[in-house]
Amino acid sequence: MKVLVTVMPKAGVLDPQGKAIGHALAGLGFEGVGEVRAGKVIKLEIAGTDAAAAKQVAEAMARKLLANTVIESFRVEIA
Incomplete structure (x- = not known):
């Protein structure tokens, strides 16, 4: 079974990589x-x-x- 685990910084947590991408796009x-x-x-899989x-x-693996x-x-999704 194929599973997708998407991991993102929580709201309010600094994201320097995201900031760098935003500056590069600009x-x-x-x-x-x-x-x-x-x-x-x-x-x-x-x-x-x-x-x-x-x-x-998959949720246990993520935690x-x-x-x-x-x-x-x-977030865990079955693909």
Whole structure:
């Protein structure tokens, strides 16, 4: 089963990478870009056919390793 885990900085947490991307886009002439937040997407392939169980396992992985839950939030989707 294919699972996507999206990890993003929580609101209010500084995001220097997002800030740098925003400045670079402005420097390249892209206008109208507001706040930029940078995160990561992790694609997992989990054995089994039960979507609910795969989602539960991926959420446990995110809490334990993939996301720093103090400063990041995550979302798990079955692909």
